[in-house]
Amino acid sequence: MAKDTGLTVEQATGSEADPAPARFLPAFVWRASRDGSIIYANPWAYRYLGALPDAVIGLNWRTFVHEKDVAAVLDAVRQTKDGPLLRNADVRLLRADGEFRWHTLHLQATRDQHGNIADTVGVAIDIHESRYAWALYEANERRLRAAFQAARMGGWEWNMKTHMVHMTAELAKIYALPEGVESATIEELSEHVVPEDREVYHRKLDEFLRRRAPFELDYRLKEELGPCRWLRMRGHPEYDAEGRLVRVYGVSFDISEQRIREEQLSQAQSAIEARSLRLRAAMQAAKLRIVTLDLSDWTLSRESAGDRHRIARMPYQVALCRVHADDRAALDRYVRRLVDGEAPRANFEFRIQHARREQWVSGSALLQRDDTGKPLRLIGSILDITARKRLELMLRESSRRKDEFLAMLAHELRNPLAPMRTAIALLQKSAQPDAREPDLLGLMQRQAEHMTRIVDDLLEVSRITQGRIALKHEPILVVTAVYHAVESVASLVEGRAQQIHVEVPDATSWICADATRMSQILVNILNNASKYTPEGGSIRITAQADAEWVSIVVADTGSGVSPELLPHIFDLFSQGERTLDRSEGGLGIGLSLVKKLVEMHDGRISVRSPGPGKGTSVTVDLPRLHHHERHSAAILSPLDAPRDASVRHILIVDDNRDAADSLAMLCETEDHVTRVAYSSAEALEAAQVFKPDVALLDIGLPGMDGYELAGALRAVCKAPLLLIAITGYGQAEDRIRAQAAGFDLHFVKPVNVESLLKSLSVRAS
Structure with a gap:
């Protein structure tokens, strides 16, 4: 453990008073006379002893050598008397801080002319740390061997190049190998595994080594070596830089008693585990x-x-x-x-x-x-029970809204019926027509249209909820959509003395949408804004676009929305506060319907309100359509087409006599010539003589329905014939079936009179 300085004692000291090699040597160097007095010490020695040269020269070397190590120094000096002049000894030297540190002392004696020892040179190399580490290592080794013995555990190391296993004495004892055996081949140790476990032992071992990670393996030793014993092997593989397996080291220990106890408890544990598993499964479920x-x-x-x-x-x-x-x-x-x-x-x-x-x-x-x-x-x-409670609360809320909705629906449906009934009574009491008839008829028309809108909203939300609406997408110019929606609500806004402002800075923005549904979205929002804004209030509709989205904002100065209602504003049958006269509030269908339509266009809608009495703003965002070619804007409201003054011959077929007669009278007000038939057979007979160029057919006719009648009329009438379906069925499949039967137009009862007359005029031209 001595440190090699690369110099001999004679080279280190020389014969000068202050030799250069010793001056720079990081070791304790001194020369002592025959009586042991120091006659020279190097600078390192002065620093180690913490004394000046004057205090060191003349001291006996015994002063800084531990008293228990003096004998070792003297013994080394005596051995140089008749033999070589160089001897080594491990001694402890006193440092300036009072600590003794271990050094390896190289001693060399010089002789006088008579051959007697004259003086002695010593070079001490500090080995304190290495000696302490070695002592600690030896102590740990002793403790480890004792622990291995107490635990019946043996250590081993496999050399994969030589296939040799180096083992401790305890492992050799576990394998019942002869005393003194320290190594064996891997194959020799494998032979000690019971034959029925050997194949599994090798397979699992190969599998573990391929994983390149620490492993654990249990196996049994053969019975001829003693009672059946179980061993547990824990190993750690090591690989070189190229990834080749170099060695495996680890420990093996006897777990026989543990396995016996496990086998004794395995039936009881299995029952407990099965019961616990059933209990945990039930608790978890x-x-x-x-x-x-x-x-x-x-x-x-x-x-x-x-x-x-x-x-x-x-x-x-x-x-x-x-x-x-x-x-x-x-x-x-x-x-x-x-x-x-x-x-x-x-x-x-x-x-x-x-x-x-x-x-x-x-x-x-x-x-x-x-x-x-x-x-x-x-x-x-x-x-x-969170899910159940939430469902209960939802059902209670849904039931509450349903009750409110039914009450509201009854009231809203009675609203248009009451004035209509009054107007009819007045007309019945009047023996002679008077000046009030136009007002009464106008009242009945407005209330009938109001009831129609209520029923349409109910049907629309039902169809959308069931996924029975298909959109017809086409390019639409945003400015056209906005202005046509404003035109549709102009009369409502004027009637309430409200102001409406329109701002569309970019007149070239396009969206891809269903024209009818787009109109429905904007008109519904504007209707709401007018309804909840007091007379004299204002409504502002703006449209702006960026690279991806077109945003249409409708803001009003109306009653606003409370913070409690705002999160539920799009829920079906969710209404705001209503007065007893129902001047505000509604069925709670409109915004729910609008939201579903916007989402069907891949858009989004949001409502903001600072609070009650502070107005509301509704924002509709729709994906912007980018086209390099030009498009003509889609029409969102009926065209004001030029009327044709020519007389049309119109055949009206309906088994409801009142409906057929009233429709005939309506057409005659436009100077058209009409013929009424109340059955399909009557219609075919009349067509041969009347020769109509327009036919308004009810679909739900008894016997031959309207679809079959349309084909028969086409065959009877050689001239071009405009076929218009008048029906109570307005689903998408009904329109498709009417188109397949040869109808040109499809109107749902109650018919929008203005649209019907305008369509006749346009088609007639």
Whole structure:
């Protein structure tokens, strides 16, 4: 363990008073006379001793050598008397701080002319740290060997190049190898494994080594070596830079007693595990937890269904603080009544307040007592009923909205019926026509249209909810969509003395949408804005576009939306506050319908309001359409087509005589010539003589329906014939079927009179 300085003692000291090699040598160098007095020391020695040269020269070397090591120095000097002049000894030298440190002392004696020892040169190399480390290593080795022996554990190292296994004496003893054996081949040790385990042993070992990770393997030794013994091998493979397996080292130890105990307990453990598994599965399926309140210290423990070893403990008061504030006192009373021996109701319900959510639970508990009757603990089960509670609340809310909606629907439907009934009564009482008839007829027309809109909204939301609406997408110029929507509500806005402002800075923005549905979206929003804005208020509609989106904003100065209603503004049958005269509020269908239509166009809609009385703004965002070629804007409202003064011959077929006769009178007001038929057979007979160029056909005719009649009329009338379906069926499949039957136009009852007459004029031209 001595440090090699590269110099001999003679080279280190030389014969000069202050030799250069010794001056720079990092070692303790001195020369002593025959009587042991120091006659020279190098600078390193002065620093080590912490003394000046004057204080060192003349000292005896015994002064800084440990008293127990003096004999070793003298013995080394004596051995130079008749033999070589150089000897080594390990000694402890006193340092300036009072600590003795181990050094290897190289001693060389010089002789006088008579051959006697004249003086002695010493070079001491510090080996204190290495000697301490070696002593520590040896102590650890002794402890490790003792631990291996106590645990019946043997260490080993496989050399994969030589296939040799180097082992400790304890491992050789476990394998019943002869005393003194320190190594064997891998194959020789494998032969000690029982034959029925050998194939599995090699297969698993190869598999572990391919994983390039530490491994563990259990196997049995052959019975002829003694009683059947189980060994557990734990190994760690090492690989070189090229990834080749170089060695494997590890330990093997006897686990026979452990395996015997495991086999004895395996039937009982299997039953316990199976029962626990069934219990955990039931708890997990039911989201059930077991809670225990220890009454000795009022500590609550909770066992989770997912992990039987996961038990959370907390003081009762801490757990109680997690209960919703509204339920805390009632739950505490329930618990304390149980502790007092009372028997409250079987089950209890309360809410647990989490950071971001609220959890509803239901449970029951029993009191457990000791042999003397003293209460020990409460054991309860808690079931998560959050989903059920939410469903209950949703059903209650849905039921409330349904009741409100039905009441509102009854009122809204009675609103147009009442004036219509009054107008009819007035007309019936009037023996002679008077000046009030136009007003009464106008009133009836307005109320009928109002009822039609209510029914249309109900049908629309039903069709959209069931996914029975197909959009017909086409390029639409945004400015056209906005202005046509404004035109549609102009009369309503004027009637309420309101101001409407339109801002569309970019007149070249396009969207791809269904023209009819786009009109429905904007007109519905504008109608709402006018309805909830008082007389004299203002409405502003703006449209702006960026690279991806077109945003249409309708803002009003109306009654606004309360913070409570705002999150539910798009819910079906959700209405704002209504007065008794229903001047505000509605069925709660409009915005829900609008939202569904916007989403069908891959758009989004939002409503903002600072609060009641502060107005509302509705924003509709739709994907912008980018086209390099020009498009003509789609028409969103009927064209003001030039009327043709020519007389049309119109055949009207309907088994409802009132409907057929009133429609004929309407057409005759436009100077058209009409012929009415109340059955398909009558219609075919009349067509041969009347020779119509337009036919208005009811679809639901008895016998031959309107679809069959259309084909028959085409065959009878040689001249071009405009076929118009008049029906109560307005679904998409009804329109497709009418088109397939040869109809040119399709109108749903009650017919929009203005649109019908205008279509006749356009087609007639």
